[in-house]
Amino acid sequence: MLTVVAQKKTIIGKITSNQQPLENINVKIMSTNQSTKSNSLGDYQLNTFGKADVVIQFSGIGYQSAKVKVSIIGDSLRYNIDLKTQAADLNDVVITGVNRATALRKSPVPIAVLSKKTMDQNVNTNLIDAIVKGIPGVTAVTTGPNVSKPFIRGLGYNRVLTLYDGLRQEGQQWGDEHGIEVDEYGISRAEVVKGPASLTYGSDALAGVINMIPLNPILEDGELQGDFTTNYQSNNGLIASSLGLAYRKSDWKYTFRASGKTAHNYQNKVDGLVYGTAFREYNLSASARVDKSWGYSKTAITYYDNLMEIPDGSRDSLSRKFTRQILDNGDDIKNRPIVPDDQLNSYAINPLHQHIQHFRFYNTSNFKLGNSDLNVLIGGQQSIRREYNHPTAPDQAGLFVMLNTLNYDIKYNLPDFSGIESTIGINGMFQSNRSKDATDFPIPDYNLFDVGAFFFARKSFGKIDVSGGFRADRRNMEWKNFYVASNPQTGFGEKVSEDAAASNLQFPAFEKKYYGLSGSLGLTYNISEKLLIKANISRGYRAPNITEIGSNGLDPGAHIVYLGNRTFKPEFNLQQDLGVIAYLRDADLSVEVFNNHIQNYIYQSRLTDENGNPVVLVPGNLTYQYQQSKAQLYGAEVSINLHPSQLKWLSFNNSMAYVVGLNKNQDLLDLHGSEAKYLPFIPPLQIRSELKATAQKYIGFLNKPYVKVDASIFADQDKFYALDNTETYTKGYTLFNAGFGSAILSGKGKVLMNIFIQVDNVFNVAYQSHLNRLKYFEYYNSSPNGRSGIYNMGRNFSFKMIIPF
Structure with a gap:
């Protein structure tokens, strides 16, 4: 018997950009299953069998892909490559x-x-x-x-x-x-x-x-790298700073970051300083990652702490100056004292505020298994939210909930088979939410378990790339009887046991399982290297969230009493997408259109009585009840970015986004007509344009400085959910902004710092965004200046500096 063994050949090399090593660059021998990724030093190694002439493809985030044909003479070949960076490209x-x-x-x-x-x-x-x-x-x-x-x-x-x-x-x-x-x-x-x-x-x-992806710096062995960022904004006096450090030792990489922000109330020329909008935020994060021949493993931890005031929009009826709540019982929202000027400008957080803490601890690992790999992500999170809304008892939280979540995600990338890249996976979460020492209980103490499995695959047929798959999900939601009563000493509500005196069953026990099947199928037709057409059809699934099915009480931070519905079904949607994208010599063009039909769409609507009057369950707070119906959303996004090849210093970027949301509840439409025609929280037509000039060489100690002007145009929004005055018409507006930025160089050409100077809303336009909830924070039918609700931020100067080291 004759046995033929193909000769093993090895390709090794280093991948760089501007002579700096690149990590996580994909390296693949075309027409084979052989692929790998570069390590933290930019090194890679591939094995091939038989052929002496092969084509290698290099691709990575932020870099132009490259295909090279090489000849392997003998048993091995060393091939180094320096990849070019890209701002945006179809190969990103x-x-x-x-x-x-x-x-x-x-x-x-x-x-x-x-x-x-x-x-x-x-x-x-x-x-x-x-x-x-x-x-x-x-x-x-x-x-x-x-x-x-x-x-x-x-x-x-x-x-x-x-x-x-x-x-x-x-x-x-x-x-x-x-x-x-x-x-x-x-x-x-x-x-x-x-x-x-x-x-x-x-x-x-x-x-x-x-997906928000944290920094992952490229480091040499033994190198310590860092950056310091500071930012000041004039409108609300925001002061922010952030320090980041990264260190590599052998196969291990460590990162650390600490950030902080503080701001007083923001202002505009209609409202002046808007009481209740100051905040203070702190962040800490750290990670450790090890890279080995078998793959990598990264463990990370983050901590977020935010003190944020709660605005309610109460004012003096004549002067329109903001007022503040000083009483619990006996409070008259239209007869409160005016906020002193020193409190409007103060960085101190007022007694009525939210305190949000979020802890995150997770591990993500990749295990190379020959021509396949396994990805495992396990993470734990804890979210603690306190909302203080009692001026006579400032240390007593109105809302105090603790949400604990365990996430799991396992994905196996199968070996390529006949050019098909496929993945199977399972993921989900365990979750529990508990109310602590609080007085208001908008949602019950619930437990949730999620599990889902999926299969996804893609394959190229010449100029056509096809991908798609399917998924099955199950969610279990349950809670036990939840009783509340009035505390005889304080008069506030409190959580009690079933046999407590004067107990009230606010949340009867509930348990339900939700199931969902979803899928997607699409293709990309590569007309040329720089021009393509994309089409996709997909079905999505969403189980009702806890407020939609379980809420029955006041959310102090929102100033809204929410009422849920236990009979709600899961939402399902069917969406069609069609896009044309071109990256030409002098312009980047894209047009994307979509059509989205939703079954069992859930939305908020103000609750009214049989006479059409608003129902007030808690004085000074609105009452909303969740509804469910069919819905349709359709629209488009268009981008035209000009960068003339003969004027490399000039760019002119333009985008347009438009969406219409239609309520398909026929019974509601028959009863209320056009008032119920549209969905809530639909943005108006938006156009953004930016003209930017960037120097192509050094100007003194400035490294390629840029100057830009841009405009954001928002059309009138007359397609809104008007039933029961849930939403109102919003007038359009145009905002002009301007900016300058550059790297500052030392005498030896090293970057000392990067500076960014920006002015937003240059002409201090008074406007209300249709998606600004403060627009509806109003307690009077009319006002002396003819304006209702709270306006968005006025002119804002920003100075940002980033110092690398």
Whole structure:
């Protein structure tokens, strides 16, 4: 018997960019299953059998892909390559919503990427603000400058799944005034998936996914690297700073970051200083990662602490000056004392505030198994939220809840078979929420268990890339009888046992299982290297969240009494996406259109009696009841970015985003007509334009400085949910901004610091965003100046400095 053994050949080398080693660059021998990634020193090694001539592909996030043909003479070959960086390209590699690192051009799902460089060049008070300014189709519902809840194409709350380093973010994100507990200074990149096609996640990705990816510096052995960031903003006196450190020793890499922010009340020319909008935020994070031949393992911990005031919008009826609550019993919201000027300008947090703490501890590991690999993510989180709303007892929390979550995520990337890349996985979470020493109980103490399994695959057929898969989910939600009573000493509510005197059953016991099947199928047609068409159809699933099915009480921070509905069914949607993208010599062009049909859509509506009058269960607070119906959302995003090849210093970037949300509840439409035609919280037509000039060489001690002007145009929003005055018409507006930035060099050409100077709302326009909840913080039918509610931030100067070392 004759046995033929193919000769093993080895390819080794180093991957760099500007002579700096690159980690995590994908290296693949084309037309084979042989692939690997570069290590922290940029080194890689590949084995091949038989052929002496092979084509190697190099690809990585932020770098232009390269394909090279090499000849292996003898048993081995060394091939080094220096990759070029890219600001944006179809070959940019993403990791969110796909089964493994994937070039943007190969994914039919709409995915957008925002770099730290872009975030640094804008004025932001939180990370979501930065994403909203940088990615068309993403908006935010805001409650002052420190709370921004992301919406994607008109859908938000639990329909947008937020991730930190791939770990599902769990911080009671269903609430109106609950922000995202993430340190913006520690994020190097954000990836946004638009739509429900991200099958690697379970419930709550109905609208899409936002993955916030922390910094991962490239280090030489024994090297200590760091940066110090400081930021000042004039409008609310924001003072922020952040210190980051990174150190590498042999196979281990360690990172650490500490950040802090403080701000007094923000201001505009209509309201002056807006009482109740000051905040103070602290962040700590640390990680340790080891890279070995078998893969890598990273363990990380983060801590977020935020003190944030609670605005309620109460004013003096004649002067329109803000007033403050000083009584619990006997409080008359229209007869309160005016806030003194020294309290409006103070950095001190007033007695009526929220205290949010978030702890995160997780491990993410990758194990190489020949031509396949296993990814395991295990994480624990604890979110503690206190809302202090009793002026006569400032140390007594009105709301005090503790949310504990254990996340698990296991994905196995199977060996390539006939050119098919496939992944199977299982993920979910265990979760419990408990009320502590509180007086108000908007939701019960509940337990939740999630589990889901998925299969995802992709394959290329010449110029066509096809990908898709399916997923099955199950969620179990349950709670026991929850009793409350009035404390005879304080008069406040408290949680009691069933046999306590005068106990009231506020939340009867409940248990239910929710099931969901979702799927996605799409293709990308590569007309050329720089022009392609994408099409995708996907079905998403979302189980009702705790407030939608279980709420029955006052949320002090929102000033709203929420009423849930236990009979709600899960939401399902069917979305079609079509996109055309071109990266030409002088312009980048993209057009994306979508159509989204939702069954069992859940939304808030003001509760009224049979005469149409608002129901008031707690004086001074609105009452909302959740509704469920069919819905449709459709719209488009268009980007036209001009960068003339003959004028390399000039760029002119433009984007447009438009979405319409229709309520398909026919019974409601027959009864109320156009008042109920549209969905709530739908952003108006938005156009953003930026003209930027960037020097192509040094100017003295300035390294390629830039100057830019930009405009944000928001149209009138006359397509709103008007039933029971839940929403009102919002007038359009235009904001102009300007900025300058540069790296400052030493005499030896080393970067000493990066500076960013920005002015937002240059002309101090008085405006109200349609997604600004403070617009509805009003207690009078009319006012002396003819204006209602609270306006957004006025002119704001920002100075940011980043010092690397």
